[in-house]
Amino acid sequence: MDIPSWKDPKLGTMKRAALWLVQEVGVGGLFTKEQLRDAFQGTSQIDRRMRDLRDFGWRIDTNREDPALEAHEHRFTTEGEPVWQEGKGSRPGNTVSAAQRRELLARDGHKCRSCGISPGEQYPGTYVASQLDIARRPVLLPSGAVEVQNVIECTRCRVGGRNLTADLADVLARIDRLPLLERKMLAGWVAQDARVFSEAEGIWAAYRSLPADSRDQVRGALS
Incomplete structure (x- = not known):
């Protein structure tokens, strides 16, 4: 054509x-x-x-x-959808106004919901500052239907997660399988919309990102 x-x-x-x-x-x-x-x-x-x-x-x-x-x-x-063709390149009812954008940012804590970075904050190890935007994420509901919902993400996570579908049904099913103590602990994190990591957990995250030679030195220090 x-x-x-x-x-x-x-x-x-x-x-x-x-x-x-x-x-x-x-x-x-x-x-x-x-x-x-x-x-x-x-x-x-x-x-x-x-x-x-x-x-x-x-x-x-x-x-x-x-x-x-x-x-x-x-x-x-x-190359994506041929937006120049008739009927392409528009999504009626999915436009987000400036006021709605402000509401979404406030609702999501002015942070990327995937990595937690704030607007203008530099990504670790880089001089690149983050920009927050609205991502339209397909969500698999317990009914089996898929619903597109809005979420705030930084540009990096938004691009990387473009083809992902959030599985709400799986999350709810896993909650049902949690022991009571872990369920209460999770409820506390959800209520605060935050989790404070222990010092050991922070060191573990840093260790995981180290090159192999550096990881060997960490194992030596712990032995």
Whole structure:
């Protein structure tokens, strides 16, 4: 099927951005923000419109997802839904307003629900600051139905978890199998929406991330 030109002014900005990626960059190709903005001179919020493509299965990596990229580079990794086709590229009733976004951020504690990072906080071992966004996560309900629910995640977790489905049914079933003492302990964590890790647990997490030679030294120190 023939596809329209990315230069067609009758198309919306997101659709033109998708076509520009396909026709000018190509899957696997690199581009910069400057090249994107040069192609769409006079178009406001072109960066945001390109990010919107991620909600339709398009994958556009930065150096947060691919450390081999320079800070100014992007890679067009995966072509998603053909948003320029009739009936594609829109999700009626799924638009989140600015007020709803603020409510979601407050509800989720202004933190990524997957890794716990706060907005603007640097990822450990990097100079990259986090950005929080709304992820639309499919949730498998006890009834067997799948419902899409909103959750706050950082960009890194949002991209990494795009194809995941949360299994609420499994979580509830595992709670039912917990011994009473562990169930009460879990209820306390849930009530506080936080878990304080012991010093030993913190050391264990740090140990797990060490290279093999360093892990050997830790085992020697404990023997």
